[in-house]
Amino acid sequence: xxxxxxxxxxxxxxxxxxxxxxxxxxxxxxxxxxxxxxxxxxxxxxxxxxxxxxxxxxxxxxxxxxxxxxxxxxxxxxxxxxxxxxxxxxxxxxxxxxxxxxxxxxxxxxxxxxxxxxxxxxxxxxxxxxxxxxxxxxxxxxxxxxxxxxxxxxxxxxxxxxxxxxxxxxxxxxxxxxxxxxxxxxxxxxxxxxxx
Numbered sequence: 001x002x003x004x005x006x007x008x009x010x011x012x013x014x015x016x017x018x019x020x021x022x023x024x025x026x027x028x029x030x031x032x033x034x035x036x037x038x039x040x041x042x043x044x045x046x047x048x049x050x051x052x053x054x055x056x057x058x059x060x061x062x063x064x065x066x067x068x069x070x071x072x073x074x075x076x077x078x079x080x081x082x083x084x085x086x087x088x089x090x091x092x093x094x095x096x097x098x099x100x101x102x103x104x105x106x107x108x109x110x111x112x113x114x115x116x117x118x119x120x121x122x123x124x125x126x127x128x129x130x131x132x133x134x135x136x137x138x139x140x141x142x143x144x145x146x147x148x149x150x151x152x153x154x155x156x157x158x159x160x161x162x163x164x165x166x167x168x169x170x171x172x173x174x175x176x177x178x179x180x181x182x183x184x185x186x187x188x189x190x191x192x193x194x195x196x
Contacts, residue, residue, distance in 0.1 A: 005118075008095045010143035011125045012088035015045065018132045018140070019084050027076070031135050032190050033128075035073065038135055042084065043074035045128050049087035052121040055107040056094035056114070067109040091121065119153040126150040127168075127188050130181065135196050142181060151180055154187035 019042060027039040036044065047068075054063045077083070094100060101114045112120075126142045127150065133140035142150075158171055169189025174182050182192035 005095075005098060005101055006145040006149065008092040008121070008125070008146065011122065011129070011146035012049075012092045014140075014142060015125055015129045015132070016085040016088050018129060018136070018138055019045075020081070021138050022132065022136050026136050029135055029196060031131050032194050033131060038132065039076050040074055041128060041131055042080060043076045044068070045124070045132075046076070046080060046084045046087050047074055048121070048124050049084070049091045051107055052117065052124075053087070053091040053094040055105045055117045055121075056091070056097065056100035058100075058103070058105050060106050064106040065109050095121070116153075119149050122146045123150040123153045123184075123188075126181075126184065127190070130185060130190075134194060140181075147180055147184060151184040151187070154184055158187055 022038060022042070027037065027042075029038050030036075031038060031041050033041055033044075047063075051063045051066075054061070095118060099114075101118055103114055104111055105114050105117050106112070107117050107120060126146050129142055130140055132138070172186040172189060172191050174186035174192060176183075178186075178192070185192045
């Protein structure tokens, strides 16, 4: 990997481990994402893994054209425990190709540079990893490279006046000397002290 690329593998493995540790009786629990239970959040992570895999390969179509805000509430199928780690592995493998980071691609129905798509993917994996860990009481240590990319993406989004503040909701104030994960969570509109 060159200086401006990183391997998604460590973060996708973290998310896969978290998903594996979720018992069936927790799938209906609420999450920090409004209207999403754990099962919906897992389905969202599965869908975004496929979408960003395809975005990396410039394989544009149904998976990259659907806006997550316009789609119906996602839900897992009976084989999600096998499908999710496979999709996460596919995402990581696709972004190992330096060509994924160059040129234009599409994700969520939005055309964007490959490097920006990578930042969005990293952010989704880091923040939703925290969501899943927090809801299900699991420890969470995101990959440092993915966390840094997530934080930088969220910070840039809050500084864009066209966005009117946070990209996913109003920014939650977090101390400037707080851990980087807490600062990223605050920028994402989450309270790092949130409990189920």
